[in-house]
Amino acid sequence: MTADGPLDRAHAAMVAAPEDEAARRAYLALLVGHEFLVALKDEGAGATVEPECVELDGTTFVIAHDGDARLTAGRKGAVARLAATGAEIARLIAPQGLGLIVNPGAPEVAFVLDPDGVRWLAAEAGTRPEANAHRLGGFGRPSGVSAQTLAALDARLAGAGGLVRRAALAGARDAEGAPTLVLALAGVPVDAEAALAEGLGALMRLAGAGGARADILFLPEEGPEFAAIAAAGLVFEPPAPTAPPPPGTAGPPRLRR
Numbered sequence: 001m002t003a004d005g006p007l008d009r010a011h012a013a014m015v016a017a018p019e020d021e022a023a024r025r026a027y028l029a030l031l032v033g034h035e036f037l038v039a040l041k042d043e044g045a046g047a048t049v050e051p052e053c054v055e056l057d058g059t060t061f062v063i064a065h066d067g068d069a070r071l072t073a074g075r076k077g078a079v080a081r082l083a084a085t086g087a088e089i090a091r092l093i094a095p096q097g098l099g100l101i102v103n104p105g106a107p108e109v110a111f112v113l114d115p116d117g118v119r120w121l122a123a124e125a126g127t128r129p130e131a132n133a134h135r136l137g138g139f140g141r142p143s144g145v146s147a148q149t150l151a152a153l154d155a156r157l158a159g160a161g162g163l164v165r166r167a168a169l170a171g172a173r174d175a176e177g178a179p180t181l182v183l184a185l186a187g188v189p190v191d192a193e194a195a196l197a198e199g200l201g202a203l204m205r206l207a208g209a210g211g212a213r214a215d216i217l218f219l220p221e222e223g224p225e226f227a228a229i230a231a232a233g234l235v236f237e238p239p240a241p242t243a244p245p246p247p248g249t250a251g252p253p254r255l256r257r
Contacts, residue, residue, distance in 0.1 A: 001192050003124050005066070005067075006029050006030055006151075006152075006158075006159070007031065007066055007109075008066075009026040009151075010023075010026050010148070010151070010152065010155075011027055011109045011111065012109075013026070013027070013148065014026070014027045020127055022146040022149070022182070023148050024150045024151045025148070025149075025150065025206050026146070026148030026149055027111075028206045029149070029152045029156075029202070029204075029206040030104070030152050030155060030156065030203070030204040031086040031111075031121075032085065032086045032087040032090070032121065032124075032125045032203065032206060033071060033085055033086065033087065033156050033159075033199040033200075033201065033202070034066070034085060034086050034159075035083055035084070035085050036064035036065060036066060036083070036084060036085070036086060036089065036102070037064070037065045037066075037067065037068065037070075037071045037082070037083055038051045038052065038062060038063065038064050038065070038081060038082040038083075038084065038089065039051070039052040039063065039065070039071060039079050039080065039083045040052065040080040040081060040082055040245060041080075043086055047100060049082060050095075051063070051082065053098070054096055054101065054104070056099075059115065060097075060099065060211070061098065061099040061100060061101045061112070061115065062089065062093050062098050062099050062100055062101070063101050063104055064086070064089060064100060064101070064102050064103075064136070065102075065103060066102065066103050066106075066109070067103070070103055070105055070106055073105050074105065083115035085201065086121070086125075087100075087121075087122070087125035087198070088231070090113075090118050090121040090122040090125060091125065092123045093118060094115075094118050094119045094121075094122040094123075097111055097115045097159065098115060098118065099112065099114045099115050099117070099118055100112070100113045100117075100118050101113075104181045109174050121206075121216050124202060124206055125198070125199075125206075127200040132199065135174055135175040136172045136173070136174060136175075136180070136182055136215065136217075137172065137173055138171075138172055138173035139170045139171070139172050139182070139228055139229055139231075139232035139233065140170060140171045140172075140232050140233070141170070141232065141233060141234070142169050142170055142171045142233055142234060143171055145169070145181070149204070150169075150234070152203060153169065153183075153200075153204070153236070154236060156199070156200060156203055157236050158238050158239060160196065160238060161220045162238070162239075162240055163188055163189065163192045163196060164185050164186070164187060164188055164196070164236075164238050165186050165187030165188075165221055165237075165238070166185075166186045166187065166221055166226075166230070166235065166236065166237055166238075167183060167184065167185050167186070167232065167236040167237075167238070168183070168186075168226065168229045168230040168233045168236070168237070169181065169182070169183050169184075169233050169234045169237050170182050170183045170184070170229045170230075170232045170233025170234070171232075171233070172215075172229075177209055180214070180215055181204065181214040181215070182214070182215045182217060182229060182233075183200060183204065183214060183215070183216050183217070184214075184217045184218075184225070184226050184229040184230070185200075185216065185217065185218050185219070185221050186218075186219055186221035186226050187221050188218050193218050196216075197216045197218075200216055201214065202214055204216075217229075
């Protein structure tokens with residue numbers, strides 16, 4: 001199966017440089033915001049479903065597939081499935097002591113996280129950053145940000161379904177003079193801010209972000225704050241959506257063993 005998506009490319013970069021911590025973090029940064037499909041043993045009742053799992057050396061692993069083709073490969077008939085991001089899956093299965101296997105049917109892009117790794121990923125992805133534009137200043141080019149981080153951020157913004165019209169990443173100083181990174185997002189609907197802040201905040205933390213804290217700001221595209229950050233930093237212009245983004249949902253059902 002051809003490896004041509006952002007997650008596959010990040011996996012290939014990670015495998016090509018096994019000692020490169022930045023490459024591994026860039027892959028995990030994309031994984032937390034990527035939507036996977038989890039096959040279900042049955043369609044469940046109410047808000048509870050049971051995922052397809054495999055036992056390896058006494059540990060139970062939930063299986064996640066990157067897209068319908070990988071989910072249905074080698075199967076006959078319809079497959080009940082759950083759609084959820086890597087972060088959502090990690091948060092759901094971490095308390096149950098489960099591991100995670102991504103794309104087991106495609107060995108060239110398969111990835112395994114043991115239960116400790118899942119708990120770590122859930123913790124890293126679980127905190128929403130707080131930011132206040134008025135306490136940040138000294139904007140400049142972001143320093144210490146790896147090429148892998150920039151590629152992961154670009155891919156995540158491009159995959160945001162057109163929710164972000166423009167974005168800018170810059171270095172900054174907080175009110176105490178400490179260095180930070182600021183990611184300013186323009187044109188985001190209010191009801192999409194929480195999910196984007198969580199996903200992009202996790203991406204910046206996992207990708208390393210040069211060891212600095214990363215603040216997320218939602219700003220008017222024509223306002224002076226966004227203009228100042230964009231003028232000093234790196235600007236991203238995600239592609240416009242080909243169709244309106246789907247309405248929000250209540251979230252995936254709860255997974256159980």
